[in-house]
Amino acid sequence: MTTEMSEKDLVSSSPISPHPSETTPGQAFDDPEKKKNKGIEGNEKLPLGTEDVVLDAAVTKHGIRLYPQPTNDPLDPLNWPRWRKLVILGIVMWMYFLFTYITTTTVPSFPQLQTQYNITYAQVNWTVAIPALGLAVGPLFWSSLADIYGRRLIFIVGTVIALASTIGAAEVDSYGGYMAARFFQGFGVSPAATVGLAIINDLFFEHERGEKVGLWVLALDTGLLVGPLIGGFMDLVSSAWIQWLTAIFFAVLLVLELVFLTETLYPRNRMLSAMPVVSPVIDIEKSGLRTGDAADVDLPRTRTLPFILIKPVPGMRHPKPWDSLVRFVFMFKYLTVSISVFIFCFAWYWWILSVITFIPSAYAQYSPQIQGLLFLGLILGTLISEVLCSGRLSDFIVKKLTLKNGGVRIAEMRLWLAYPAALLSTIGLVIWGISIDRQYHWMVGQVAFFLFGAGVQIGNTVISSYIVDCYPLQSMSVITFYSVLLNLSAFVNPFFITPWVESSGYTWTFAAQGIITFFASVPVIGLIHWFGPTLRAKNGQPSWVNPEHDTL
Numbered sequence: 073m074t075t076e077m078s079e080k081d082l083v084s085s086s087p088i089s090p091h092p093s094e095t096t097p098g099q100a101f102d103d104p105e106k107k108k109n110k111g112i113e114g115n116e117k118l119p120l121g122t123e124d125v126v127l128d129a130a131v132t133k134h135g136i137r138l139y140p141q142p143t144n145d146p147l148d149p150l151n152w153p154r155w156r157k158l159v160i161l162g163i164v165m166w167m168y169f170l171f172t173y174i175t176t177t178t179v180p181s182f183p184q185l186q187t188q189y190n191i192t193y194a195q196v197n198w199t200v201a202i203p204a205l206g207l208a209v210g211p212l213f214w215s216s217l218a219d220i221y222g223r224r225l226i227f228i229v230g231t232v233i234a235l236a237s238t239i240g241a242a243e244v245d246s247y248g249g250y251m252a253a254r255f256f257q258g259f260g261v262s263p264a265a266t267v268g269l270a271i272i273n274d275l276f277f278e279h280e281r282g283e284k285v286g287l288w289v290l291a292l293d294t295g296l297l298v299g300p301l302i303g304g305f306m307d308l309v310s311s312a313w314i315q316w317l318t319a320i321f322f323a324v325l326l327v328l329e330l331v332f333l334t335e336t337l338y339p340r341n342r343m344l345s346a347m348p349v350v351s352p353v354i355d356i357e358k359s360g361l362r363t364g365d366a367a368d369v370d371l372p373r374t375r376t377l378p379f380i381l382i383k384p385v386p387g388m389r390h391p392k393p394w395d396s397l398v399r400f401v402f403m404f405k406y407l408t409v410s411i412s413v414f415i416f417c418f419a420w421y422w423w424i425l426s427v428i429t430f431i432p433s434a435y436a437q438y439s440p441q442i443q444g445l446l447f448l449g450l451i452l453g454t455l456i457s458e459v460l461c462s463g464r465l466s467d468f469i470v471k472k473l474t475l476k477n478g479g480v481r482i483a484e485m486r487l488w489l490a491y492p493a494a495l496l497s498t499i500g501l502v503i504w505g506i507s508i509d510r511q512y513h514w515m516v517g518q519v520a521f522f523l524f525g526a527g528v529q530i531g532n533t534v535i536s537s538y539i540v541d542c543y544p545l546q547s548m549s550v551i552t553f554y555s556v557l558l559n560l561s562a563f564v565n566p567f568f569i570t571p572w573v574e575s576s577g578y579t580w581t582f583a584a585q586g587i588i589t590f591f592a593s594v595p596v597i598g599l600i601h602w603f604g605p606t607l608r609a610k611n612g613q614p615s616w617v618n619p620e621h622d623t624l
Contacts, residue, residue, distance in 0.1 A: 189250065210261075214263045237254075269547065272284050293529050406543065420592075423501060449517065494597075495527070
């Protein structure tokens, strides 16, 4: 028989066993019909087979529904000390910084690479595209393995591959060998995208993730922009030393992973069936909930797992190794994710590669070191927008709208910041293109870079947070979809931007990009904003969940 409690009687209650057909916290009232028929505080009818263990979702004292459901287990990543969470977040951010750093740090050495390998400017542009291809392919390989063998092992193996490939890129003496090394650099560091976000989801509640995802995206965008700044100065030594410094960065990352990166894949569904949730505002005895002691559960997990785990993480049902590829294809069906990611990647984000790869050509009169410094406008726009306007502001907006909506969070609450972000990016692109053709002072270009960088940072944070909020139980598949398309856009861009600029000039090329950004992104995001809940209701829930929510 289904047990039901109202939120007035119980602020936090026993967890549920997620099910593919279940409506999850944050989505429970996306469907207007459900809201009309049940009222904001009503309980969903639960999937068959879960009625004996399921109560209402945990709720904070502020009326915010908690997701994921917490336990009283000290090995539960949600219960770890703040310092441990932040250290692991720092490791994830460092790897995600290197994720894009490897692609652009070589940009100031383009003239040296052209001479060294006797190639054209278009061919040297491809040296940025090839690692992006590795970044796009990698998540399809690593994501399911991380759901089988855990996050820690995949991070370590990927870092070792990236380190070895970077050493190869520093030593190789042929263009073909250099391109192969660049591909495996991207392939090795690619777990930072999907597995990195999975770690963030393991460590933090949904209502905390806007800020944390914002920092994660900040690492991505900062790596993209700081890479040329550092590469410009390393080019004073040689183009090879750009790669040797990157190898040092990967070596430091590997040490941090071995020492501090604890496994975060937690058999939540299994543990939830044995223990109550943690809450400072609940009296377990009066609530009638079953109590349990984590020590009584004989299941190795997180910090009690072996130093290097070569067997599947116990206590959960695991996907097949090829499931990440299959689920990537299936994600096209879920339109709130596929449409929002596609429009962001191919009408907005990929223009950043246009800007980055053409800075050496646009400012050819300056040395590689000065060209590296010209990335400061993009860097400052990215940093300041994250501090003032991105993840934290997104969390604030969502919190206010959630309280106004009776404590129920809807994914589309994340999208409000996308509109000003698209406008900022548009203005920045148009100004920069004009400033190059008309030879304005370089400071005009810096203002344009600031606006463009701020817009991309805010937009990236908004879209990546939104798609995870849409399908939190399938977050690994969602972010795999996002990462593959994002890096495919980065891979494609260098192949067409050179002939476009040569035929149309900077003004019309970058003005066109700005026009596409605003007049394609804003209407589509607006439609998603309005019809998103209806689309999710029609599409239904995916037939799979993350392994931590799937019990054997």
